[in-house]
Amino acid sequence: MPNTNLKTNETWLRILGKGMVTIPKKWRSELNINIGSLVRARKDGETLIIEPADKPAPYRLYSQSELENFIADDQTKNKKK
């Protein structure tokens, strides 16, 4: 193993056959990477970055009256429901 000081958030990984690599279990748990998960890999110059898949942004569920108001407020000729 190269004699280089590692930062606390770095580790050495050995590349296995067909380029396979084992991500440390602690990191997998922290990043919620499970068997079968998709991760995004990016080659950035001399660096390889592996990121967990993006989590989708949350969205709003409106109430029945809010939805009805959208339609009523939208009428162009005072045609309120």
Next chain:
Amino acid sequence: MPEVFLDASVLFSAIYSKTGGSYQICQLIKQEKIRGFTSQTVIKELQANISKFNKKTKTSPDDFIVDHKFIVRTEIAKREIKPYQKVVAVKDAHVLAGAMLCRCDYLLTLDKKHINNKDIREKFTESIIASPKEFLKYFRK
């Protein structure tokens, strides 16, 4: 050509009513007089709200979006809404993020309570927040 981002409230009204400003906006998009954008997150929100609404529609949101020639941005990720969580509620941040990421001139919404209010209009300056009717007034001048 003006570029407008439509949120779920506008698409919802356009699907349910052909006599509202939202439907007119969608027709202008279809006629390629304005360029219409939305996001996959908005479409998911739209589908979820249509499912719980007590009046059913035969119009499929997906078909509506395709038929009206919308440009659809990929799903907004949690990391992309971070800058807007200080401006609006977390559930609405994807709308501001979508308008900004699509670089739209206008963000059209019927949601006065959570998005189209004075406080948010002042804080969010990347796009002009307006209702469909307000936009139509501007567009016809």
